[in-house]
Amino acid sequence: MFEAWTLIVALFVLGVAENVENLQQIEELKCGYGNPDAVKVQFNVTEGQAKPAEFPWTIAVIHNRSLVGGGSLITPDIVLTAAHRIFNKDVEDIVVSAGEWEYGSALEKYPFEEAFVLKMVIHKSFNYQRGANNLALLFLDREFPLTYKINTICLPTQKRSLSSTRCIVAGWGKYQFSDTHYGGVLKKIDLPIVPRHICQDQLRKTRLGQNYTLPRGLICAGGEKDNDACTGDGGGALFCPMTEDPKQFEQIGIVNWGVGCKEKNVPATYTDVFEFKPWIVQQIKENLYTPDNY
Template sequence: MERLWVIAAILVGCVFLGDACNFCVPKEDCLVEKPRFEFHWGLQSRIASECAVYNVCCDVLRDDNTEAQVQNVANNCETDTLHTTKPFVNISFWPIPESDDTSDPQAQVAGKSNPRGLGPSVYVTNDQSVPGQYPWVVAIFYQDIFGTHVFGGSLIRPGVVLTSFHHIRYRDASEIVVRAGEWDMDSSTEQFKFEERGVDRIVRHERFDFETGANNLALLFLNAPFELQDHIRIIALPEPQSNYDGLRCTAAGWGKKKFGDRGLSNIMKKVDLRMLNRNQCEQLLRRTNLGNSFNLPDSLICAGGELNKDTCTGDGGSALFCPIGAEDSGLYEQVGIVNWGMECGHQNVPATYTNVAMFRQWIEDQLVPFTYRNF
């Protein structure tokens, strides 16, 4: 009974606080239906078109059938849960390094990729990375009654992860686990082992707007830094006012390959995306159900719009990164954070990303270990 009260409180709070409680439920369990079309931040809960024909997406739920509603979420709705046989490390007993020193000089080169991967050659498809290719990509986990959820992030310091706000909007630091050095979620035979850390505290951007996806970023300060090595490195950050219009950049994570897939990807995906200027993006998005009055928030940039090439559900919070110098330099800097989109992979429908360059100073300010005071 206590569990039901907790679930009910979450559902009511979701509506009260203005979030879309996008649960697929039988029509008789829904007091107020949500519109058939809806877009969602971070590509995490693009759910409106995933309900079966006999179900609806519900804005306000009946209060007399909570257990059935919860079961319907698990059975009928698109989710960001992960099915894996790989166990989690018990964070409480993870050995804490005695020093923050990372002695490998190559590992300390921010944004240095491993273009050919690490370890023995493996067969991958065109949309999959090779082991260790993007060593700053991390997976972030939390668990609830629906299972283990995963979203993305990037290591910007040995003990700091950059991710999206909306995924951790109602999460406490103690609920979150960060995994670095991962490649195949369902394999325990990789040559390079992943490592996990708990989260000591979360810093969320104070001006995040759920309605538009503006200022959608947060920092996770880990309970111990990762030791930088070949398969665990940090990503460089762009200078303020940087512009990447027209470049081809990359996003990587464990999200779904296409909208409507029942599960996330076990092997780290990668997708090559073209950066769009603001006017191009805004005009393309106005042709969708967003309508002619849509205005792209200043803090967002856009990429994609090519058929079947997109980030998708489960990729939210992951990094969008562009090459530094020549395209084949093997060095990258993070220009975006996966934010929101309109389903996945539609022609001429780009996805949006938080503009990291705009928030470079905000990020640096949060990394200062103390606060300056003016006298």
């Protein structure tokens, strides 16, 4: 009997120690990091899919129980997204979901969490037709706990050189433009950044025409055959590994618009987060939020 109790106490102590260690890891979480232990969870991950908790800032934006796009968690209770996904919707009908992997499936090993939106702030100069000033903030009714599968993304501290850079988009959007349904499992899309002058020249060869001018505040990525973000990914983050630590990511763009999907030499456009960072910070201050990230 004594040996049995000794074993029970030992297991209890080990369990407490492991929990304390996990809590310390969570408390020490910094923006832009995925959790290396979470990807060890046994799931059938195929090519083109993200691993569970690989990009834990990825948010599903939901309107009346239907996915309308993506977003990114920039503080525990603020989501950055694209205005064009929500500008014509009532705030009380919007919910955001964090910690998703297979969208809409509350897996026992990998549950997600939801929060209601108290307020949405859309850039006052947002232009739907041109995709200009296409960003919005969602202020949530609660803070998401930062865990092994929910974390914030870093915002850029300086203008990044976009030459020879590849970055990532994660989302539940369509695999093909002609698809009738969004994807189930979170996609991982590795894309080249395209300089603005090259992007504008390539877009002028599409239905946009030779006189098309790329609006200020947009950057471009993609242009590779069969490799692109697509419908339903709008509002999600375009994020890049940091030079100092490639395991840490910063968000440089917001999925904006494209001419179709996955066409060679037809890059898609993204709202330039660095360009609009002063606006983001100002809106947070005006709404009495003082996150530690800024």
